[in-house]
Amino acid sequence: MLYEPAQSVGSLLPSPEDGESLTVEKAIANLKTGDRGDRYYAAWWLGKFRVNGPEAIEELIAALEDEEDRTESGGYPLRRNAATALGKLGDKTAVPALIECLDCEDFYVREKAAQSLGMLGDISCVPKLMQLLEGGLASAMPIPGCPHLAQPYNGAIEALGKLGATEAIPLIEPFLAHPLELEQYGAARAMYQLTGEAQYGDRLVAALAGSQLQLRRAALSDLGAIGYLPAAEAIAETLAENSLKLISLKGLLEHHVKNKESERLSETAIHLMNLMDNLL
Amino acid sequence: MNQTTLASELIKAVEQADSSDSLIDAVEALADARLESAAPTLIAVLSYNNPGAAVAAVEGLVQLGEVAVMPLLNLLDDYNYGGRAWAIRALAEIGDPRALETLLEAAETDFSMSVRRAAAKGLGNLLWSKIPAAQVRQTQARVGKTLLLTSQDPEWVVRYASVAGLQALANAVAIEQSDIYSLLKSHFQQMLAEEQDLAVRTRVRRAMQELGR
Numbered sequence: 001m002l003y004e005p006a007q008s009v010g011s012l013l014p015s016p017e018d019g020e021s022l023t024v025e026k027a028i029a030n031l032k033t034g035d036r037g038d039r040y041y042a043a044w045w046l047g048k049f050r051v052n053g054p055e056a057i058e059e060l061i062a063a064l065e066d067e068e069d070r071t072e073s074g075g076y077p078l079r080r081n082a083a084t085a086l087g088k089l090g091d092k093t094a095v096p097a098l099i100e101c102l103d104c105e106d107f108y109v110r111e112k113a114a115q116s117l118g119m120l121g122d123i124s125c126v127p128k129l130m131q132l133l134e135g136g137l138a139s140a141m142p143i144p145g146c147p148h149l150a151q152p153y154n155g156a157i158e159a160l161g162k163l164g165a166t167e168a169i170p171l172i173e174p175f176l177a178h179p180l181e182l183e184q185y186g187a188a189r190a191m192y193q194l195t196g197e198a199q200y201g202d203r204l205v206a207a208l209a210g211s212q213l214q215l216r217r218a219a220l221s222d223l224g225a226i227g228y229l230p231a232a233e234a235i236a237e238t239l240a241e242n243s244l245k246l247i248s249l250k251g252l253l254e255h256h257v258k259n260k261e262s263e264r265l266s267e268t269a270i271h272l273m274n275l276m277d278n279l280l
Numbered sequence: 281m282n283q284t285t286l287a288s289e290l291i292k293a294v295e296q297a298d299s300s301d302s303l304i305d306a307v308e309a310l311a312d313a314r315l316e317s318a319a320p321t322l323i324a325v326l327s328y329n330n331p332g333a334a335v336a337a338v339e340g341l342v343q344l345g346e347v348a349v350m351p352l353l354n355l356l357d358d359y360n361y362g363g364r365a366w367a368i369r370a371l372a373e374i375g376d377p378r379a380l381e382t383l384l385e386a387a388e389t390d391f392s393m394s395v396r397r398a399a400a401k402g403l404g405n406l407l408w409s410k411i412p413a414a415q416v417r418q419t420q421a422r423v424g425k426t427l428l429l430t431s432q433d434p435e436w437v438v439r440y441a442s443v444a445g446l447q448a449l450a451n452a453v454a455i456e457q458s459d460i461y462s463l464l465k466s467h468f469q470q471m472l473a474e475e476q477d478l479a480v481r482t483r484v485r486r487a488m489q490e491l492g493r
Binding site: 239241242243246247250253254257258261264265269270273276277280 | 331332393394397398400401436437440441444478479481482483485486489
Protein backbone atom coordinates (compact mmCIF):
# COMPACT_ATOMS: atom_id res chain seq x y z
CA MET A 1 0.00 0.00 0.00
CA LEU A 2 3.01 2.27 -0.14
CA TYR A 3 3.01 2.58 -3.87
CA GLU A 4 3.30 6.19 -4.91
CA PRO A 5 3.74 7.54 -8.40
CA ALA A 6 7.02 9.28 -8.97
CA GLN A 7 6.84 12.93 -8.09
CA SER A 8 7.04 15.43 -10.90
CA VAL A 9 9.08 18.58 -10.64
CA GLY A 10 5.95 20.71 -10.55
CA SER A 11 4.54 18.98 -7.52
CA LEU A 12 7.75 19.61 -5.62
CA LEU A 13 6.86 23.25 -5.35
CA PRO A 14 4.85 24.29 -2.33
CA SER A 15 1.42 25.51 -3.26
CA PRO A 16 -1.01 27.64 -1.27
CA GLU A 17 -3.36 24.74 -0.51
CA ASP A 18 -0.53 22.99 1.29
CA GLY A 19 -0.83 25.52 4.06
CA GLU A 20 1.99 27.72 5.24
CA SER A 21 4.67 28.13 2.63
CA LEU A 22 8.07 27.26 4.04
CA THR A 23 11.60 27.50 2.77
CA VAL A 24 14.07 24.69 3.36
CA GLU A 25 16.01 26.80 5.88
CA LYS A 26 12.86 27.81 7.72
CA ALA A 27 11.57 24.24 7.86
CA ILE A 28 14.83 22.98 9.32
CA ALA A 29 14.90 25.84 11.83
CA ASN A 30 11.27 25.18 12.77
CA LEU A 31 11.97 21.51 13.26
CA LYS A 32 14.87 22.37 15.60
CA THR A 33 13.40 25.14 17.71
CA GLY A 34 9.79 25.79 16.70
CA ASP A 35 6.76 25.20 18.87
CA ARG A 36 5.02 21.84 18.82
CA GLY A 37 2.81 22.64 15.81
CA ASP A 38 5.68 24.13 13.80
CA ARG A 39 7.88 21.11 14.40
CA TYR A 40 5.12 18.67 13.42
CA TYR A 41 4.36 20.58 10.24
CA ALA A 42 8.04 21.02 9.33
CA ALA A 43 8.69 17.27 9.58
CA TRP A 44 5.80 16.57 7.22
CA TRP A 45 6.86 19.36 4.87
CA LEU A 46 10.46 18.12 4.52
CA GLY A 47 9.17 14.70 3.48
CA LYS A 48 6.47 16.03 1.21
CA PHE A 49 8.88 18.22 -0.72
CA ARG A 50 11.71 15.71 -0.68
CA VAL A 51 14.24 17.92 1.08
CA ASN A 52 17.06 15.47 1.65
CA GLY A 53 20.09 17.58 2.48
CA PRO A 54 22.29 16.34 5.36
CA GLU A 55 20.95 18.94 7.76
CA ALA A 56 17.32 17.99 7.17
CA ILE A 57 18.17 14.31 7.64
CA GLU A 58 20.07 15.03 10.84
CA GLU A 59 17.21 17.03 12.35
CA LEU A 60 14.63 14.44 11.36
CA ILE A 61 16.69 11.67 12.93
CA ALA A 62 16.93 13.78 16.10
CA ALA A 63 13.14 14.22 16.02
CA LEU A 64 12.75 10.41 16.24
CA GLU A 65 13.75 10.80 19.92
CA ASP A 66 11.43 13.71 20.66
CA GLU A 67 9.83 13.63 24.13
CA GLU A 68 7.88 16.90 24.03
CA ASP A 69 5.09 16.21 21.58
CA ARG A 70 2.78 13.66 23.20
CA THR A 71 -0.85 12.76 22.67
CA GLU A 72 -3.18 12.13 25.60
CA SER A 73 -2.73 8.39 25.17
CA GLY A 74 1.06 8.68 25.09
CA GLY A 75 1.65 8.72 21.32
CA TYR A 76 4.48 10.61 19.65
CA PRO A 77 3.07 12.66 16.74
CA LEU A 78 6.38 14.30 15.79
CA ARG A 79 8.21 10.96 15.79
CA ARG A 80 5.53 9.54 13.45
CA ASN A 81 5.94 12.38 10.96
CA ALA A 82 9.73 12.26 11.13
CA ALA A 83 9.73 8.49 10.53
CA THR A 84 7.48 8.91 7.49
CA ALA A 85 9.57 11.75 6.08
CA LEU A 86 12.79 9.77 6.42
CA GLY A 87 11.32 6.98 4.31
CA LYS A 88 10.63 9.42 1.51
CA LEU A 89 14.03 11.04 1.57
CA GLY A 90 15.97 7.93 0.61
CA ASP A 91 18.97 8.49 2.89
CA LYS A 92 20.16 5.24 4.43
CA THR A 93 21.92 6.97 7.32
CA ALA A 94 18.44 7.02 8.91
CA VAL A 95 18.24 3.21 9.03
CA PRO A 96 19.71 2.53 12.51
CA ALA A 97 17.50 5.18 14.14
CA LEU A 98 14.42 3.83 12.36
CA ILE A 99 15.27 0.31 13.52
CA GLU A 100 15.28 1.62 17.10
CA CYS A 101 11.82 3.08 16.45
CA LEU A 102 10.53 -0.47 15.96
CA ASP A 103 10.74 -0.76 19.78
CA CYS A 104 8.83 2.50 20.40
CA GLU A 105 5.80 2.10 22.67
CA ASP A 106 3.66 4.03 20.13
CA PHE A 107 2.19 1.58 17.57
CA TYR A 108 2.03 4.28 14.90
CA VAL A 109 5.71 5.13 15.26
CA ARG A 110 6.53 1.43 14.80
CA GLU A 111 4.24 1.31 11.76
CA LYS A 112 5.74 4.38 10.06
CA ALA A 113 9.26 3.16 10.81
CA ALA A 114 8.54 -0.27 9.30
CA GLN A 115 7.10 1.31 6.15
CA SER A 116 10.03 3.69 5.80
CA LEU A 117 12.55 0.91 6.30
CA GLY A 118 10.90 -0.92 3.42
CA MET A 119 11.34 2.13 1.24
CA LEU A 120 14.98 2.74 2.10
CA GLY A 121 16.04 -0.66 0.79
CA ASP A 122 18.66 -1.47 3.43
CA ILE A 123 18.43 -5.12 4.50
CA SER A 124 20.10 -4.60 7.87
CA CYS A 125 16.60 -4.09 9.34
CA VAL A 126 15.34 -7.52 8.26
CA PRO A 127 16.00 -9.42 11.54
CA LYS A 128 14.27 -6.74 13.59
CA LEU A 129 11.28 -6.61 11.23
CA MET A 130 11.02 -10.41 11.47
CA GLN A 131 10.89 -10.10 15.26
CA LEU A 132 7.69 -8.07 14.92
CA LEU A 133 6.04 -11.12 13.33
CA GLU A 134 7.01 -13.45 16.17
CA GLY A 135 4.11 -15.22 17.78
CA GLY A 136 2.49 -15.57 14.37
CA LEU A 137 -1.24 -15.45 13.88
CA ALA A 138 -2.00 -16.23 17.51
CA SER A 139 -0.47 -12.93 18.59
CA ALA A 140 -1.88 -11.06 15.61
CA MET A 141 -5.59 -11.39 16.30
CA PRO A 142 -7.70 -8.22 16.46
CA ILE A 143 -7.85 -6.68 19.92
CA PRO A 144 -11.37 -5.74 21.06
CA GLY A 145 -11.73 -1.98 21.47
CA CYS A 146 -8.32 -1.30 19.93
CA PRO A 147 -8.11 0.29 16.47
CA HIS A 148 -4.94 -1.58 15.56
CA LEU A 149 -3.29 -4.96 16.04
CA ALA A 150 -0.52 -5.63 18.54
CA GLN A 151 2.16 -4.93 15.94
CA PRO A 152 2.19 -3.20 12.54
CA TYR A 153 2.12 -6.59 10.82
CA ASN A 154 1.13 -5.20 7.47
CA GLY A 155 3.87 -2.59 7.49
CA ALA A 156 6.50 -5.14 8.50
CA ILE A 157 5.32 -7.71 5.93
CA GLU A 158 5.21 -5.12 3.19
CA ALA A 159 8.73 -3.99 4.02
CA LEU A 160 10.04 -7.56 4.12
CA GLY A 161 8.50 -8.19 0.70
CA LYS A 162 10.05 -5.06 -0.75
CA LEU A 163 13.43 -5.88 0.74
CA GLY A 164 13.41 -9.36 -0.81
CA ALA A 165 13.73 -11.04 2.59
CA THR A 166 13.08 -14.62 1.50
CA GLU A 167 14.14 -15.87 4.94
CA ALA A 168 10.89 -14.32 6.26
CA ILE A 169 8.63 -16.45 4.04
CA PRO A 170 7.70 -18.96 6.79
CA LEU A 171 6.72 -16.06 9.07
CA ILE A 172 4.69 -14.24 6.40
CA GLU A 173 2.87 -17.21 4.88
CA PRO A 174 0.48 -17.79 7.85
CA PHE A 175 -0.84 -14.23 7.45
CA LEU A 176 -2.57 -15.32 4.23
CA ALA A 177 -5.15 -16.79 6.65
CA HIS A 178 -5.47 -13.70 8.87
CA PRO A 179 -9.10 -12.78 9.65
CA LEU A 180 -8.63 -9.24 8.29
CA GLU A 181 -8.57 -8.89 4.50
CA LEU A 182 -5.98 -6.13 4.49
CA GLU A 183 -3.53 -8.34 6.37
CA GLN A 184 -4.21 -11.16 3.89
CA TYR A 185 -3.54 -8.84 0.95
CA GLY A 186 -0.30 -7.60 2.50
CA ALA A 187 0.83 -11.20 2.92
CA ALA A 188 -0.18 -12.11 -0.66
CA ARG A 189 1.68 -9.11 -1.98
CA ALA A 190 4.86 -9.94 -0.09
CA MET A 191 4.62 -13.64 -0.95
CA TYR A 192 4.41 -12.72 -4.63
CA GLN A 193 7.43 -10.47 -4.35
CA LEU A 194 9.40 -13.15 -2.52
CA THR A 195 8.41 -16.19 -4.60
CA GLY A 196 7.15 -14.85 -7.94
CA GLU A 197 4.35 -17.42 -7.77
CA ALA A 198 1.19 -16.50 -9.65
CA GLN A 199 -1.11 -17.92 -6.97
CA TYR A 200 -0.32 -14.93 -4.75
CA GLY A 201 -0.89 -12.34 -7.46
CA ASP A 202 -4.13 -14.14 -8.33
CA ARG A 203 -5.36 -13.75 -4.76
CA LEU A 204 -5.11 -9.99 -5.18
CA VAL A 205 -6.88 -10.22 -8.54
CA ALA A 206 -9.70 -12.13 -6.84
CA ALA A 207 -9.90 -9.34 -4.26
CA LEU A 208 -10.81 -6.92 -7.07
CA ALA A 209 -14.13 -8.75 -7.34
CA GLY A 210 -14.91 -8.30 -3.65
CA SER A 211 -17.90 -6.38 -2.40
CA GLN A 212 -16.18 -3.61 -0.43
CA LEU A 213 -14.82 -0.60 -2.26
CA GLN A 214 -12.15 0.02 0.37
CA LEU A 215 -10.75 -3.48 -0.16
CA ARG A 216 -10.84 -3.22 -3.94
CA ARG A 217 -8.89 0.01 -3.62
CA ALA A 218 -6.30 -1.72 -1.46
CA ALA A 219 -5.95 -4.55 -3.98
CA LEU A 220 -5.51 -2.03 -6.82
CA SER A 221 -2.70 -0.40 -4.90
CA ASP A 222 -1.01 -3.72 -4.11
CA LEU A 223 -1.23 -4.97 -7.71
CA GLY A 224 0.24 -1.73 -9.00
CA ALA A 225 3.07 -2.00 -6.52
CA ILE A 226 4.02 -5.54 -7.58
CA GLY A 227 3.41 -4.92 -11.29
CA TYR A 228 1.39 -8.12 -11.72
CA LEU A 229 0.68 -8.21 -15.46
CA PRO A 230 -2.08 -10.87 -15.53
CA ALA A 231 -4.19 -8.44 -13.47
CA ALA A 232 -4.43 -5.80 -16.20
CA GLU A 233 -7.97 -6.55 -17.43
CA ALA A 234 -9.34 -7.07 -13.94
CA ILE A 235 -7.86 -3.74 -12.87
CA ALA A 236 -9.46 -1.96 -15.80
CA GLU A 237 -12.84 -3.50 -15.02
CA THR A 238 -13.10 -3.45 -11.24
CA LEU A 239 -15.61 -1.06 -9.68
CA ALA A 240 -13.42 1.76 -8.39
CA GLU A 241 -12.34 5.26 -9.32
CA ASN A 242 -10.56 5.59 -12.66
CA SER A 243 -7.83 7.57 -10.93
CA LEU A 244 -6.91 4.57 -8.78
CA LYS A 245 -7.12 2.16 -11.71
CA LEU A 246 -4.80 4.42 -13.69
CA ILE A 247 -2.24 4.47 -10.87
CA SER A 248 -2.45 0.69 -10.62
CA LEU A 249 -1.97 0.20 -14.37
CA LYS A 250 0.83 2.75 -14.28
CA GLY A 251 2.56 0.44 -11.81
CA LEU A 252 2.17 -2.51 -14.20
CA LEU A 253 3.40 -0.49 -17.15
CA GLU A 254 6.45 0.88 -15.35
CA HIS A 255 7.35 -2.50 -13.92
CA HIS A 256 7.13 -3.95 -17.43
CA VAL A 257 9.14 -1.30 -19.31
CA LYS A 258 11.75 -0.61 -16.66
CA ASN A 259 15.24 -1.01 -18.13
CA LYS A 260 13.75 -1.55 -21.59
CA GLU A 261 13.63 2.04 -22.71
CA SER A 262 16.02 1.44 -25.57
CA GLU A 263 13.90 -1.38 -26.99
CA ARG A 264 10.85 -1.14 -29.19
CA LEU A 265 7.60 -1.11 -27.20
CA SER A 266 6.18 -4.58 -26.66
CA GLU A 267 2.61 -5.66 -27.42
CA THR A 268 2.09 -5.92 -23.67
CA ALA A 269 3.14 -2.31 -23.10
CA ILE A 270 0.83 -1.12 -25.87
CA HIS A 271 -2.04 -3.19 -24.46
CA LEU A 272 -1.53 -1.63 -21.02
CA MET A 273 -1.53 1.85 -22.52
CA ASN A 274 -4.73 1.08 -24.43
CA LEU A 275 -6.38 0.16 -21.14
CA MET A 276 -5.06 3.34 -19.54
CA ASP A 277 -6.15 5.56 -22.43
CA ASN A 278 -9.69 4.25 -22.05
CA LEU A 279 -9.78 5.30 -18.40
CA LEU A 280 -8.65 8.91 -18.92
CA MET B 281 -45.27 0.07 -25.08
CA ASN B 282 -44.42 2.98 -27.36
CA GLN B 283 -41.29 5.06 -26.92
CA THR B 284 -42.91 7.88 -24.98
CA THR B 285 -44.48 5.55 -22.46
CA LEU B 286 -41.26 3.59 -22.15
CA ALA B 287 -39.30 6.80 -21.54
CA SER B 288 -41.68 8.03 -18.86
CA GLU B 289 -41.64 4.63 -17.12
CA LEU B 290 -37.85 4.51 -17.08
CA ILE B 291 -37.56 8.12 -15.96
CA LYS B 292 -40.06 7.53 -13.18
CA ALA B 293 -37.95 4.57 -11.99
CA VAL B 294 -34.89 6.83 -11.72
CA GLU B 295 -36.81 9.52 -9.85
CA GLN B 296 -38.35 7.07 -7.43
CA ALA B 297 -35.26 4.97 -6.72
CA ASP B 298 -34.89 4.67 -2.94
CA SER B 299 -31.42 3.17 -2.60
CA SER B 300 -28.03 3.60 -4.19
CA ASP B 301 -28.22 0.22 -5.92
CA SER B 302 -31.72 0.68 -7.25
CA LEU B 303 -30.74 4.11 -8.56
CA ILE B 304 -27.77 2.64 -10.42
CA ASP B 305 -30.00 -0.09 -11.91
CA ALA B 306 -32.63 2.43 -12.99
CA VAL B 307 -30.04 4.77 -14.55
CA GLU B 308 -28.48 1.86 -16.43
CA ALA B 309 -31.87 0.84 -17.80
CA LEU B 310 -32.60 4.40 -18.87
CA ALA B 311 -29.16 4.77 -20.47
CA ASP B 312 -29.48 1.48 -22.35
CA ALA B 313 -32.81 2.52 -23.88
CA ARG B 314 -30.98 5.27 -25.80
CA LEU B 315 -33.89 7.68 -25.82
CA GLU B 316 -33.33 11.34 -26.66
CA SER B 317 -35.93 12.39 -24.10
CA ALA B 318 -33.81 10.76 -21.38
CA ALA B 319 -31.04 13.36 -21.63
CA PRO B 320 -32.35 15.82 -18.99
CA THR B 321 -32.86 13.02 -16.45
CA LEU B 322 -29.42 11.54 -17.13
CA ILE B 323 -27.92 14.99 -16.69
CA ALA B 324 -29.76 15.51 -13.41
CA VAL B 325 -28.25 12.24 -12.14
CA LEU B 326 -24.75 13.70 -12.59
CA SER B 327 -25.43 15.96 -9.58
CA TYR B 328 -26.75 13.22 -7.27
CA ASN B 329 -23.37 12.56 -5.70
CA ASN B 330 -23.63 8.85 -6.54
CA PRO B 331 -20.52 7.88 -8.55
CA GLY B 332 -21.93 4.55 -9.78
CA ALA B 333 -25.06 6.22 -11.10
CA ALA B 334 -23.01 9.08 -12.59
CA VAL B 335 -20.80 6.63 -14.50
CA ALA B 336 -23.90 4.98 -15.98
CA ALA B 337 -25.41 8.37 -16.82
CA VAL B 338 -22.22 9.54 -18.56
CA GLU B 339 -22.23 6.35 -20.64
CA GLY B 340 -25.85 6.94 -21.59
CA LEU B 341 -25.15 10.56 -22.56
CA VAL B 342 -22.11 9.57 -24.62
CA GLN B 343 -24.25 7.04 -26.50
CA LEU B 344 -26.82 9.74 -27.20
CA GLY B 345 -24.00 11.82 -28.65
CA GLU B 346 -24.69 15.22 -30.16
CA VAL B 347 -28.28 15.57 -28.96
CA ALA B 348 -26.90 15.61 -25.41
CA VAL B 349 -24.37 18.37 -26.07
CA MET B 350 -26.48 21.51 -25.66
CA PRO B 351 -28.22 20.28 -22.50
CA LEU B 352 -24.81 19.40 -21.05
CA LEU B 353 -23.37 22.81 -21.90
CA ASN B 354 -26.37 24.46 -20.32
CA LEU B 355 -25.87 22.46 -17.14
CA LEU B 356 -22.39 23.90 -16.77
CA ASP B 357 -23.94 27.16 -15.61
CA ASP B 358 -25.02 25.32 -12.50
CA TYR B 359 -23.06 25.62 -9.31
CA ASN B 360 -22.96 21.93 -8.51
CA TYR B 361 -19.28 21.12 -8.93
CA GLY B 362 -19.67 17.36 -8.87
CA GLY B 363 -22.21 17.47 -11.68
CA ARG B 364 -20.02 19.85 -13.62
CA ALA B 365 -17.05 17.51 -13.52
CA TRP B 366 -19.12 14.59 -14.83
CA ALA B 367 -20.65 16.78 -17.54
CA ILE B 368 -17.19 17.76 -18.77
CA ARG B 369 -16.22 14.09 -18.89
CA ALA B 370 -19.30 13.37 -21.01
CA LEU B 371 -18.55 16.30 -23.35
CA ALA B 372 -14.94 15.15 -23.65
CA GLU B 373 -16.07 11.70 -24.75
CA ILE B 374 -18.71 12.92 -27.17
CA GLY B 375 -16.16 15.17 -28.91
CA ASP B 376 -18.67 17.62 -30.37
CA PRO B 377 -16.85 20.85 -31.27
CA ARG B 378 -19.56 22.99 -29.69
CA ALA B 379 -17.90 22.03 -26.40
CA LEU B 380 -14.52 23.34 -27.57
CA GLU B 381 -14.33 26.45 -25.38
CA THR B 382 -15.52 24.53 -22.34
CA LEU B 383 -12.96 21.78 -22.87
CA LEU B 384 -10.10 24.21 -23.47
CA GLU B 385 -10.89 25.99 -20.23
CA ALA B 386 -11.35 22.76 -18.27
CA ALA B 387 -8.04 21.33 -19.53
CA GLU B 388 -6.11 24.46 -18.61
CA THR B 389 -7.72 25.62 -15.39
CA ASP B 390 -9.93 23.06 -13.67
CA PHE B 391 -8.67 22.30 -10.16
CA SER B 392 -9.51 18.61 -10.43
CA MET B 393 -6.88 16.56 -12.21
CA SER B 394 -9.45 13.99 -13.30
CA VAL B 395 -11.34 16.73 -15.15
CA ARG B 396 -8.15 18.15 -16.69
CA ARG B 397 -7.10 14.71 -17.90
CA ALA B 398 -10.52 13.94 -19.42
CA ALA B 399 -10.63 17.33 -21.14
CA ALA B 400 -7.08 16.95 -22.50
CA LYS B 401 -7.86 13.60 -24.03
CA GLY B 402 -11.20 14.87 -25.36
CA LEU B 403 -9.55 17.82 -27.10
CA GLY B 404 -7.48 15.46 -29.20
CA ASN B 405 -10.54 13.48 -30.17
CA LEU B 406 -12.80 16.32 -31.29
CA LEU B 407 -14.94 15.46 -34.29
CA TRP B 408 -13.08 17.66 -36.75
CA SER B 409 -15.48 16.77 -39.56
CA LYS B 410 -18.16 18.78 -37.76
CA ILE B 411 -16.15 21.98 -37.95
CA PRO B 412 -16.53 24.19 -41.03
CA ALA B 413 -13.56 23.45 -43.29
CA ALA B 414 -12.34 27.05 -43.18
CA GLN B 415 -11.99 26.93 -39.38
CA VAL B 416 -10.39 23.53 -38.91
CA ARG B 417 -6.83 24.70 -39.22
CA GLN B 418 -7.21 27.53 -36.74
CA THR B 419 -9.05 25.29 -34.26
CA GLN B 420 -6.42 22.56 -34.46
CA ALA B 421 -3.72 25.13 -33.82
CA ARG B 422 -5.58 26.34 -30.71
CA VAL B 423 -6.11 22.83 -29.42
CA GLY B 424 -2.43 22.10 -30.04
CA LYS B 425 -1.44 25.17 -28.04
CA THR B 426 -3.58 24.13 -25.08
CA LEU B 427 -2.31 20.54 -25.15
CA LEU B 428 1.32 21.72 -25.25
CA LEU B 429 0.51 23.65 -22.10
CA THR B 430 -1.29 20.78 -20.35
CA SER B 431 1.58 18.43 -21.24
CA GLN B 432 3.49 20.37 -18.55
CA ASP B 433 0.83 19.90 -15.88
CA PRO B 434 2.20 19.01 -12.41
CA GLU B 435 0.17 15.76 -12.38
CA TRP B 436 1.57 12.83 -14.34
CA VAL B 437 -1.90 11.66 -15.36
CA VAL B 438 -2.72 14.98 -17.01
CA ARG B 439 0.57 14.92 -18.91
CA TYR B 440 -0.18 11.33 -19.92
CA ALA B 441 -3.65 12.32 -21.16
CA SER B 442 -2.16 15.30 -22.98
CA VAL B 443 0.19 12.99 -24.89
CA ALA B 444 -2.81 10.82 -25.86
CA GLY B 445 -4.61 13.99 -27.00
CA LEU B 446 -1.57 15.25 -28.89
CA GLN B 447 -1.18 11.91 -30.64
CA ALA B 448 -4.80 12.02 -31.81
CA LEU B 449 -4.34 15.63 -32.93
CA ALA B 450 -1.16 14.76 -34.80
CA ASN B 451 -3.02 12.01 -36.62
CA ALA B 452 -5.78 14.43 -37.55
CA VAL B 453 -3.41 17.05 -38.94
CA ALA B 454 -0.90 14.64 -40.42
CA ILE B 455 -1.34 15.36 -44.10
CA GLU B 456 -2.66 18.86 -44.59
CA GLN B 457 -0.89 20.77 -41.88
CA SER B 458 2.73 19.80 -41.95
CA ASP B 459 3.74 22.79 -39.81
CA ILE B 460 1.60 21.72 -36.83
CA TYR B 461 2.59 18.12 -37.40
CA SER B 462 6.30 18.84 -37.25
CA LEU B 463 5.79 21.06 -34.21
CA LEU B 464 4.08 18.17 -32.40
CA LYS B 465 6.80 15.76 -33.43
CA SER B 466 9.53 17.98 -32.06
CA HIS B 467 7.49 18.52 -28.88
CA PHE B 468 7.39 14.75 -28.36
CA GLN B 469 11.15 14.57 -28.83
CA GLN B 470 11.62 17.27 -26.24
CA MET B 471 9.25 15.51 -23.80
CA LEU B 472 11.10 12.25 -24.28
CA ALA B 473 14.30 13.96 -23.24
CA GLU B 474 12.92 15.95 -20.31
CA GLU B 475 9.96 14.03 -18.87
CA GLN B 476 10.71 12.57 -15.43
CA ASP B 477 7.83 10.12 -15.21
CA LEU B 478 8.47 6.69 -16.75
CA ALA B 479 4.83 6.02 -17.70
CA VAL B 480 4.45 9.39 -19.40
CA ARG B 481 7.74 8.90 -21.23
CA THR B 482 6.54 5.49 -22.36
CA ARG B 483 3.31 7.03 -23.64
CA VAL B 484 5.39 9.56 -25.60
CA ARG B 485 7.43 6.74 -27.14
CA ARG B 486 4.21 5.10 -28.18
CA ALA B 487 2.90 8.29 -29.77
CA MET B 488 6.16 8.72 -31.69
CA GLN B 489 6.10 5.09 -32.78
CA GLU B 490 2.55 5.41 -34.13
CA LEU B 491 3.34 8.67 -35.89
CA GLY B 492 6.41 7.16 -37.48
CA ARG B 493 4.38 4.52 -39.28
